[in-house]
Structures are given as structure tokens and as C-alpha cells.
Amino acid sequence: MTDEQLPVRADALGKKYPRGWALRECALEVPAGRVVALVGPNGAGKSTFMGLVTGLLRPTTGRIEVFGDTPNGRGMHPAVSYLTQQKPLYPQITVAETLRFGRNSNPGWDQAYAEELVARASVPLTAKVGTLSGGQRTRVALAVALGKRPRMLMLDEPLADLDPLAREVVLRTLLTECRDQGITVLLSSHVLAELEGVCDHLVLLSEGRIQLAGDVTALLDxxxxxxxxxxxxxxxxxxxxxxxxxxxxxxxxxxxxxxxxxxxxxxxxxxxxxxxxxxxxxxxxxxxxxx
Amino acid sequence: MTWIVWRLQRPLFITLAAGIVLAVGGALLLRAVMTADIAAAGLADCVREGLQRGVGGACGSRQVMEFQNAWGNRMWVAQVLVLGLPVLVGVFVGAPLFAREYEQGTHALAFTQSVSRTRWMVTKFLVTVLPALTAVVVIQLAVAHWVAAAGELGPQQSGPFTAISFGVAGVSPAAYALCAYTLGMFVGAVSKRTLVGMSLALGAFVVIRFVVDGFRESLGTTTRVTFDDPFERVDKSAGLTVDGGWLTADGKEVTDTSRYDFSDCATKDSTTCYHEKGLVKSFYDIIPADAVGALHLAEASIFVALSAVFVAGTVWAVRRQV
Incomplete structure (x- = not known):
């Protein structure tokens, strides 16, 4: 079983950009099956950490493992889904075509499930992605991310461009799905209020360093x-x-x-x-x- | 993967198809009109024979001048268009291929699926390069078909080695297009900016073409033609003259005659005078006209090799972690 493999294990992880260190000496374990909040002010290193998990970025120091593998430039770990801040989707194709793209490029794709997620969001399959509202786009992006049936879902500021009502709906959908299927969620945000009562594990980053990390109940106790x-x-x-x-x-x-x-x-x-x-x-x- | 690349590039493929239809239709129409003009002016023989041999005859006449005034520029423009097609492919098809994805952030969508980045890159490359090259070759052939109808009255009279005639014939347009496309793709993937990629692709490809043009002659295999009369010249249609000069009796080449004093030749028969000074023969090193195909292949191999480098560079750029 792969149960012993942690979704993410980082050791002395650091990332330096030309303008300076974005992440330093980061030692972290993301436990399986939890909703982990990655919080910190703007520029604290949240996106950098997620980029290192996907393999889009290469660590300057230390090492990182995702389900036991070291991320590299060849492609993302198949068990991980990642939704970036911008939630990129091809604007010129329809929702149905977007799902077809997901099906073609993911072996474990669950078409029925993805379609159901889109239907639950009342997004018409024939609509062009470029014509959708921010909330609808997020729901489609989420359907693509979850349709892949990942073991870990990583979301970088997923709610940043949504209105308060859409935020609540999206967050609830997300957590229901992930809790039901035991998906580990790594969620970054600088809006703390929206994570309260949602996450059960917290990682606080500040100026590129981990300031606080642990189980939420233990932290509060x-x-x-x-x-x-x-x-x-x-x-x-x-x-x-x-x-x-x-x-x-x-x-x-x-x-x-x-x-x-x-x-x-x-x-x-x-x-x-x-x-x-x-x-x-x-x-x-x-x-x-x-x- | 193939499907999504096809789907995303659909507007491009429609544009290419429309370009092919317009170019082929236009070339066929112009060819028909031009052939009718040639027949009406009674120049059918000159198309075969050319002007030189017809001097004094029908082919030196006003009709030929009128024909060339009417059609010379049109054919020239069409050939320049074919010459420019590879650049257009590099700038408008190659450069945005990855740069646009990086600019829109959609590369992150592709990179976060279970498809390797290399496969994504290779699929995008292949699915787009084939229609682009097809368009270039079809348009090249359509224009060549039209221009060939003018025969010796058209660009053919200057031989197959002129900058334009060479660049629009044989495998050259396809090789240029492949090189420009992969170059555009590479600089686009490295710069991650569409406009920067397009400008770099344009500039770099012009430089590459210019440089290769400079040493193209040295790629061909030359044949030596010698004449006993030092003043006999090689016929222009025989091929491309790469080198030339005189030969001494013991076969030494003389290309610089500044150390010879020809002042006394004014009063004598020049041929005899040259012979007296030891310049017994003239020679020309030419790439024969029928070897133009080999020269096309030799030059194309350079562009294909550059393309391979650019493809490898693109793989590196796409797989690199920053």
C-alpha cells in the first residue's frame, strides 16, 4: 500500500529567485486525508511552495517528495491535481470540450463524475469557457481537477476572484467531495476567515519560513x-x-x-x-x- | 492530446486551407490568362527558345517586351511571396505555439494533467507543423506551375541559381519553413512572450538565411570547364560560375592578373598575346544546372539540422524547471 507515503514531505526546502529567497529551510509533512490550509501574507512563499510540489519550480536547496517521488520537469505527479490562482482553461473551447480534454489527458478520468460536477453547478456544457462567469469557471476548473480522481488536490487561492456567495458554494462543494473520497487538500489563502471551520491542519508561512504548523485542534489546545x-x-x-x-x-x-x-x-x-x-x-x- | 491541439489550432488550419485555395485558384487563373496572352501574341516559340536565340526574329520583338512588362512583375511578386512564406510560418505559427500558452497561463493547465510535458510539446509541434508545411509546398507548386508556363520568357531565363529562383524551388521552401517554424517555436518557448518570440523569430531567421546564402555555393560540387581561347565565356545556362580564371601551360591557376603587363596587347591579337604570356587557357568552375537538385538537398540538410537543434531546445525549454 502507498499509505505510508505522505502526500508531501519537504526537508530543508529552499527556493531562491534572483530577487531573493522565497522559501527557506522549510521542513514539512502534509498528512494524508486532511484539509491543510497554507496561510500567510502576500509574498510569504505559498505559491512557491505549491510550484515546488508540482515540479514547475526546482528547489534551490533541500528536497521535496510527493507521494514518495521527487517532482521533476517531465510532468506532474499523476495523483495530484492542481488549480492555480488563475484557474487556467482554454477560453476558446466549450465546457464539454474542456472535459474531453481532461478525459484525453488523464488515464484515470471519471467522465460521469466530471459531468455531474458541472451539471450541479448549472453550467451548460455547450457554453464557451470564455463566456462563463468567474464562479462558473471555477466550478469547471474544479470539475477538471476532480475528474482526474486525484489523491491530493492542491488549490492556490481558489476563491480569490469569487463573490462571497460563490465562495461559500465552491468551498462547500470542494470539501464535501474531498471528505467523501478521502482526498488530501492543500489549500492556500490569505483570507483566514474563509478557512476557519474548514481546515483541520494549518501551515503558516511568513517571509519564506514556516512559523507555525500542526493539527488545528492541537494548535488551539x-x-x-x-x-x-x-x-x-x-x-x-x-x-x-x-x-x-x-x-x-x-x-x-x-x-x-x-x-x-x-x-x-x-x-x-x-x-x-x-x-x-x-x-x-x-x-x-x-x-x-x-x- | 492530438484532438485538443487540433481543436485549439482550428482557426489556424482554416486560415491555411483558405490560403491554399486562394493561392492555387489564383495561380491557375493567372496561368490560364497568361497562356492565352502568349498564344495571342504568337510567342509560343519564344517560351521554348528564349530571347537570346531569337534576336532579330520574333522573340526580339515588341510583343516580348509588352509580355514581360505585363507579366514580369506579377510572377516576381508571386515568387517573393513563396520566398516569404517560411518567414510567415515561423512568425505567425511557430512563435505563438508555446509563447501564447505561457502568456495566457494555459500551459499550467496542460502541465497539471497526467500527460508528460514532452508529449504535450511533441504533439503540439507535429499536429501544427504538418498542415503548415503542406500549405507552403502546395502554394510553392501552384506558383511554380504558373511561372513555368512563361518558360524562357519568365524567371527561368536567369537560370535556377538566382536568389529568388533557388529559394522557391525544390525542397528549399519546405526546409526553410521547417527551420523558421522550429526557430519560432523555440524562441517563443524560451521568451514566453508572443510578441518577443515573433520578433526574434523574424530577425533570427533572416540572419540565418543571409548567412547560409553567403556560403551556399561552397556546398555544391563544381565541374571545371576549360577553353583554349582565354576569352571564351561559359554559357550562362550551363550553371552557376563559382570560380574562374586562366591556366598556364603547366596547369597552374591564375586568377589575379595584376602582375602581368598587358600594355603591349593593344596592338596584337588578344588571344595570341595571352598565349605569349603563358595564359594558355581559361577555366570556369561551375555548378552545372542539372546539379541544382543536389545543391537544394545540401542546403536543406543545413536547415533540417538547425531545425533538429531548435526542437531539442524547445524540449529543454518546456521541461525546464525555473
């Missing part, structure tokens, strides 16, 4: 959100503090969970993923990382 009045010192040990903010006359502190004495006026809450991630992004990686 490992951190606390402390809210207390101004002027009263925070009970958390200073080394464990990720980020301090002042909101509406109160201190809001994200910290790594430690046993700490009760402090008058301070409440300890379970952090939310979006807030915690933002806190890490603001801190720039000064606190010790728990996972």
Missing part, C-alpha cells in the same frame, strides 16, 4: 486567549506571549498555553484559529512554537 484590563499585568510568562493587542480598553493576549496563576480581572479563553493565525503573523515568529 496549545494556546490561550487572555483578556484583561489595562494596568494589570498579564499572568502568562513573557516568553510564551505571541502577541499583545489593546482592543476597546482591554488587553488581548495570545499566548502558548502554560500553567499560570489566576490573575484578578483576566479571563482565559480558547482562541479562534483566525485570530491566532493573525497574532502569529503580527508577531513575526518571536514566540516559541507549539504544535
Amino acid at each position: 496549545g494556546h490561550v486567549l487572555l483578556v484583561g484590563p489595562l494596568g494589570v499585568p498579564c499572568p502568562a510568562p513573557p516568553a510564551s506571549v505571541v502577541d499583545v493587542q489593546t482592543v476597546d480598553g482591554a488587553q488581548v493576549v495570545h499566548a502558548v498555553a502554560h500553567p499560570m496563576p489566576p490573575q484578578h480581572g483576566w479571563r482565559s479563553l480558547r482562541p479562534r484559529l483566525g485570530q491566532l493565525t493573525l497574532a502569529y503573523m503580527r508577531s513575526g515568529g518571536s514566540a516559541e512554537v507549539a504544535a
